[in-house]
Amino acid sequence: MATDDQERCRCCFLKWMNLQQQELSELHQALTLQASNKNSENCLRQLAEKCIKHYQDYVNNRSQLARNDVSAFFAPAWCSNWENSLLWIAGCRPSQYIRLVYALNGIEIDAQLHEFLQGTRTGNLGELSPEQFHLIDILQSKTIRAEEKLTTQMASLQEDVADQPMVAITKGLSKIGEMNGELDRALDKHEQGMVGALEEADSLRLSTLKELMDILTSRQAVDFLTAAKKLQLCVHEWGKTRDERHGRGKLMIT
Amino acid sequence: MATDDQERCRCCFLKWMNLQQQELSELHQALTLQASNKNSENCLRQLAEKCIKHYQDYVNNRSQLARNDVSAFFAPAWCSNWENSLLWIAGCRPSQYIRLVYALNGIEIDAQLHEFLQGTRTGNLGELSPEQFHLIDILQSKTIRAEEKLTTQMASLQEDVADQPMVAITKGLSKIGEMNGELDRALDKHEQGMVGALEEADSLRLSTLKELMDILTSRQAVDFLTAAKKLQLCVHEWGKTRDERHGRGKLMIT
Numbered sequence: 001m002a003t004d005d006q007e008r009c010r011c012c013f014l015k016w017m018n019l020q021q022q023e024l025s026e027l028h029q030a031l032t033l034q035a036s037n038k039n040s041e042n043c044l045r046q047l048a049e050k051c052i053k054h055y056q057d058y059v060n061n062r063s064q065l066a067r068n069d070v071s072a073f074f075a076p077a078w079c080s081n082w083e084n085s086l087l088w089i090a091g092c093r094p095s096q097y098i099r100l101v102y103a104l105n106g107i108e109i110d111a112q113l114h115e116f117l118q119g120t121r122t123g124n125l126g127e128l129s130p131e132q133f134h135l136i137d138i139l140q141s142k143t144i145r146a147e148e149k150l151t152t153q154m155a156s157l158q159e160d161v162a163d164q165p166m167v168a169i170t171k172g173l174s175k176i177g178e179m180n181g182e183l184d185r186a187l188d189k190h191e192q193g194m195v196g197a198l199e200e201a202d203s204l205r206l207s208t209l210k211e212l213m214d215i216l217t218s219r220q221a222v223d224f225l226t227a228a229k230k231l232q233l234c235v236h237e238w239g240k241t242r243d244e245r246h247g248r249g250k251l252m253i254t
Numbered sequence: 255m256a257t258d259d260q261e262r263c264r265c266c267f268l269k270w271m272n273l274q275q276q277e278l279s280e281l282h283q284a285l286t287l288q289a290s291n292k293n294s295e296n297c298l299r300q301l302a303e304k305c306i307k308h309y310q311d312y313v314n315n316r317s318q319l320a321r322n323d324v325s326a327f328f329a330p331a332w333c334s335n336w337e338n339s340l341l342w343i344a345g346c347r348p349s350q351y352i353r354l355v356y357a358l359n360g361i362e363i364d365a366q367l368h369e370f371l372q373g374t375r376t377g378n379l380g381e382l383s384p385e386q387f388h389l390i391d392i393l394q395s396k397t398i399r400a401e402e403k404l405t406t407q408m409a410s411l412q413e414d415v416a417d418q419p420m421v422a423i424t425k426g427l428s429k430i431g432e433m434n435g436e437l438d439r440a441l442d443k444h445e446q447g448m449v450g451a452l453e454e455a456d457s458l459r460l461s462t463l464k465e466l467m468d469i470l471t472s473r474q475a476v477d478f479l480t481a482a483k484k485l486q487l488c489v490h491e492w493g494k495t496r497d498e499r500h501g502r503g504k505l506m507i508t
Binding site for chain 2: 004005007021024037067069071072074075077080081082084085087088092093095096097098099100102103104107112119147151158161162163164166168169170171173176177178179182183187191192194225227231233234235236237238239240241242243246247
């Protein structure tokens with residue numbers, strides 16, 4: 001059973017990335033239809049909800065897999081070095097979602113200044129209302145506070161390695177790297193703590209995304225999800241390209 | 255040149271781990287000689303200083319290598335998953351050194367209660383003076399504050415990926431993962447920021463260690479370095495053993 005843990009985690013990620021590609025096509029198609037008035041607000045909302053439901057499923061799968069091999073998620077062998085350097089507790093920072101909304105808002109405003117001045121409305125992320133801005137600001141503060149709390153929790157877990165019982169066990173070993181039952185129990189307990197941190201971080205990522213969906217209109221939600229998925233897929237590909245340049249390509253597990 | 259970056263980073267780490275093994279033997283030997291009064295305080299101090307000098311050289315090497323391929327240090331392919339899950343900005347948390355001093359102090363006190371009651375003094379980490387405790391407490395607070403500052407800086411670097419110019423570039427791409435000059439420049443700039451973070455973190459690790467050496471007596475410094483190196487080598491070996499159980503052994507680069 002255990003020998004396949006790493007492979008199962010990798011498959012879970014690859015399936016997720018394939019799904020992101022599919023969802024991105026669906027989101028693009030929905031926006032095209034909406035632009036020609038062939039798609040209702042309701043259809044866009046359902047599509048956004050389907051994406052969030054898929055994310056919930058992915059989080060549940062990760063949680064199951066992490067119970068067998070949590071460390072694999074903290075610096076995955078199936079991701080590029082660059083992607084791994086961006087990780088915060090085995091995933092993206094939830095506050096990145098909010099930074100992305102603000103960035104998209106700026107881009108849309110610049111791009112549509114002409115239409116805007118003419119009074120044409122597209123209803124996308126360039127048109128956040130003052131009320132929406134206010135709610136997003138509140139969500140941002142709340143998310144950063146929650147992130148900081150989890151960062152501290154993670155720091156404490158990392159520091160535990162230089163504390164009891166690990167230090168006393170190490171001191172008593174006659175040979176470097178020797179394992180015994182007491183040590184295995186200590187490492188298992190440490191990994192349980194890591195599973196807890198991963199689950200809480202995933203839960204924060206999901207809840208931040210859900211709250212953001214509630215603040216945005218259906219059109220804005222689909223706009224946001226389109227950009228977020230495209231960025232995620234691009235970061236994965238760019239990282240692979242840059243790794244290849246540094247000679248990691250031949251070593252990376254693809 | 256570039257195709258060997260990854261290999262050079264790996265060699266730098268492997269040489270460092272071999273040196274740790276050698277230093278650990280020297281430290282053990284020095285403690286044995288000291289116990290039979292064949293080694294002076296001065297010899298112990300020189301040995302501790304040599305270890306710190308080697309660490310300084312390692313930090314300088316990493317800094318040079320990171321300028322070519324910084325991402326490789328954030329989740330090294332030559333470390334186990336478990337080791338990578340313990341990383342804070344491409345290394346250990348500097349506050350771990352202080353946690354280790356306190357842990358060793360507790361262990362020594364327990365172990366030497368008998369000698370202690372009889373008035374025998376060994377001068378090791380079980381015998382920190384009130385003045386030393388005070389100085390270590392101050393160092394701990396200072397280190398944690400510096401760590402928090404760097405953690406925030408790192409968070410900001412990670413969030414930048416979901417902001418300008420990366421988002422605008424992504425939005426304009428017709429194909430996922432497409433690269434262009436503008437993107438390469440943005441990624442290069444991001445990596446420069448990562449190099450800065452790695453250098454600051456390494457500098458904090460080194461300065462914390464140096465300040466700790468100044469607070470401890472020569473015998474205590476050697477005691478501490480012995481335990482720290484043994485722990486580091488053990489964590490590396492335990493991680494490999496645990497990875498093998500999860501089926502990563504065959505995939506890991508050793």
